[in-house]
Amino acid sequence: MPSTTAPALLSIELTSPQSVDGRRAAFQSLWLLVRMQHAHAHGGGVVRLADLRGEVSDASTLRMVVSRAFRDFKAWGLDVGWGEDLQREPRFLNAERRSQGPFWLPAAEAKRLRLLVEDRPATAAEVASFLGLRARKPQTAGAMTPPDAVHLQDAAFWEQLVASQQAARQGRLMSPVAGSNGTGSALEAIRLAGTLAASDFQRALVTLNEAMLWRRLGDNEQARRRLQALKKQRLAHHVAGNDYLGAMECIVSAWCAYTARDLPLAQSLLGGMAEDPARALVLRHHPDVRFEWCNLWALACRSRALALAADDRPAAAALAEESLQRFGEALAAAFESHSFDAAQHVAANMGMAAWLFDRVGLSDLPALAHDGPADTTRRAVQWIAFSEWLCGHTDGQGRSAWNAIYLMRIARGHCKPDKQPTLAQFRAQKPLDPAAVSKLAGPLADAFDAANWPARWVDVAQARLADHQAGRRRYPGLQQGSLLFEHAWYAAHAGDLKAAERSLDLLREVLPQLVPSDRAYFTESWNDALPAELVLEAKPPRRPSAPRKKAR
Template identity: 90%
Template sequence: MPQLKTPAPLSIELTSPQSVNGNRAAFQSLWLLVRMQHAHDAEGGLVRLADLRGEVSDASTLRMVVSRAFRDFKAWNIEVGWGEDTQREPRFLNAERRSQGPFWLPAAEAKRLRVLVEGRAATAEEVASFLGLRSRKRRAAEPGSPPPDAVHLQDAAFWKQLVASQQAARQGRLMTPVAPMADSSATGLPVSALESIRLAGTLAATDFQRALVTLNEAMLWRRLGDNEQARRRLQALKKQRLAHHVAGNDYLGAMECIVSAWCAYTARDLPLAQSLLSGMAEDAARGLVLRHHPDVRFEWCNLWALVCRSRALGLSADDKPAAAALAEESLQRFGEALAAAFESHSFDAAQHVAANMGMAAWLFDRVGLSDLPALAHDGHADTTRRAVQWIAFSEWLCGHTDGQGRSAWNAIYLMRIARGHCRPDEQPTLAQFRMQKPLDPAAISRLAGPLADAFDATHWPARWVDVAQARLADHQAGRRRYPGLQHCSLLFEHAWYAAHAGDLKAAEQSLGVLREALPQLVPSDRAYFTESWNDTLPAELVLESKPPRRPAARKKAVGRTAR
């Protein structure tokens, strides 16, 4: 049996002009190869893009340098790996991700390198001098030159501004309010989350702080429903992470992936959203963050559950077994998200997932998936009560979080549940429409049972039309700024309940605003409102309000909104 041929060693001459096996070599390619061997022997194996930047390239030419280096590595017959998992075989790696790094040498390849200075073996000092590592350490040790990660007094101002932005986001003040807030004069700080995070950007002193600002801005734009702006900030974040080896890089990478998946979900591209989340879970570094960082785990589980919920609802009419399996998985993931929220002591996260779980239970019941084991209680299902209690729990959490504004989603979900059993013929007359008997807030409160104290009279008037009107008034006055889907949902619920109360003029006004707001929504969400407008409102109101035309391919949907 023939023996496998051992690859020949590579002789690398560091003295100018640099060479490999006696042949002239590009300095950048040779530098990267030597840097990888040094990392393999002394630093744990990985060379990141930040190690190249400033030494052999700047941020604008990094991709070109890496591409040239790998062409040279192939010519030198040496295998080089990339990515966080140094146990993978380089021949199986995805070349499309190669330019992102980090780079490493397999052990067998590292043994082949012979680093020389004028034909003799290079010393450790000479290798460090060639790579620029010694001068870098000396600069860091000079008096009066604090290390790049040193704590500065300026950091306090940055972190204060970041907290102000996050608090404003929790209170629903996402963009510049129309009316000034009571606390603005006292603090002298911008009162909207977007303004606050941009000011935090001017105070950021480190690469990590700047990347954190970019991530938070992307998250804000996603919540505002502006996918284009969110994706621009995600692209900026990717460049920041690739150009600098910032502390917390694994966390930033994981959150970048989650926000990208949110953008896909908002655009109703469910396969892309699930693909991004799956890829994150399978990635060695990001999967580790997912397992051990409760905030990241909450975001991942909550979004995965929402994707499963949407897929289950879409399949319920054609493939009941597949829909039931997805519905079960959705409820399971919501449960894991809730546990992660409490693990991280985040009532804000917990109230979101509690409401999502309640609405999922109700929607599954609506499409004939009420016999799920997860929805059974004492041998039978009481889905509406269970749904209301989860949403009431969400509202209770809102009321017990300092500075937390009340959730518009909770009101929207409960108003839909309250009228969920009202199913008249399409385009009923006003008289037929008003004969329907939706559950009133008092009845919903009774269903909430021990959680009924979440519905105080201040935030929950006795009529649904007043519940919707109060939240719309907050939006119009600038006390809160609801993103497009929430705003449209409140407008439709107000129109429905105003019409039910006989106030067609108020209903027409809300529908007029809704018509102007609909173009900002994705097509599937527009279709939901178009169908509901044409089919569930009284004929007299439909005639006067001139609803949007139905799409050519008409397809009804159930409950497309999500948080």
């Protein structure tokens, strides 16, 4: 006969060194267990992989952390579940899919846990502190309101949603962030908003914002998972604002495709959205959605135009003209929605597009009519200066890494030495210095203040890299790699090969994060554009080998 004895309680000490029934326990395993117990206590929720990342792990170690945790759970005699079906018995689940999550604690197992702080029962605030969450205020009896009513919990939810969006604008994307005056990261705030969400719409809005945040962090896999979750939420419930959520889901999916350099898919998603009656209506009347659509469509057209310029100039010119037109529409939509943050992004994109089109021989477009090549450079610099000016006039807005990257590329853009020049040949080049670029900005020159724009480009790059390395900003792989390469180029130009070599060593670590086309750009630039003496010391990545011809 099966035993009817109730399973033994487990005493979990939260203070360091953490333990289970007096035995030392791995922090990551214990954190996941307590997080599942917390989710169960607040509505039977689940813990997703995104909840682990940034708290106890990163993308490269998630699988290892989960495997270790489940070995510990087994040693502690706990049955823990995974997957979306919370009604399944854990012993019947497919262990091969366990690492994908989400994770949850059956009710019987949750009752066994005794959370302690120095051998006394832990308070809700102490549990929240251990998990890195803020304690939720208990709801008083009789305070329940109808689900469609407006109540005070809404204010707390919207406060955290705004905090997340503001932190994202300031570059505080993921924990830990140094020097933030006690304010948290965007990821922390959006997770807290998720615990406060009181309606299907609020929960779906959290999922959308999580997807947007992971996309900005350069983690397409996490972004796509949150988009799949959003799709399930919209299909399972009649969510208020569903047309907006559907439109933004499509746009973020297109962003993921663009980030992966799948331009046909990105434009197919955007085109399908414009042809769908419900979403086209949102696109027409919602300026935020229209900004996102026009800006991304313009970026895709820009990439296609640059790729076609050498082989099909008429097609490239048409795409370039469409790109500039859509950038203009995106800028108008940004100001229509009173979003300086959106406006600064598209202003920088317009400036870089003008410069890039000129570089590939598309300088006679109607939108770029000018008397000489210097005008295009001036126009490009002025658009980027306008972007930087907007950054400086947005309350709490962090400076854009892209503006610095674009200007450093423009400043050295006319330098065209032979491949792998000697150091003497390389240093004989004369890139525009920050003062010359500031002069090109004309009336917008005051955007380049001395505090954020030192007198040498190598220091401009170094300052932004220092922000990233100290945790004051979090730049995704492509921005980080771009800053490292520009620093290496300008450090070598200043004769500091050791500093250049250190940046190239860091760039080598970043390259595996990037899509193949972006890796190829840095590989070619490293092999060909840097001085031979530096290339000899900091050996560049190998170029992709040409496919072998089949024997006849």
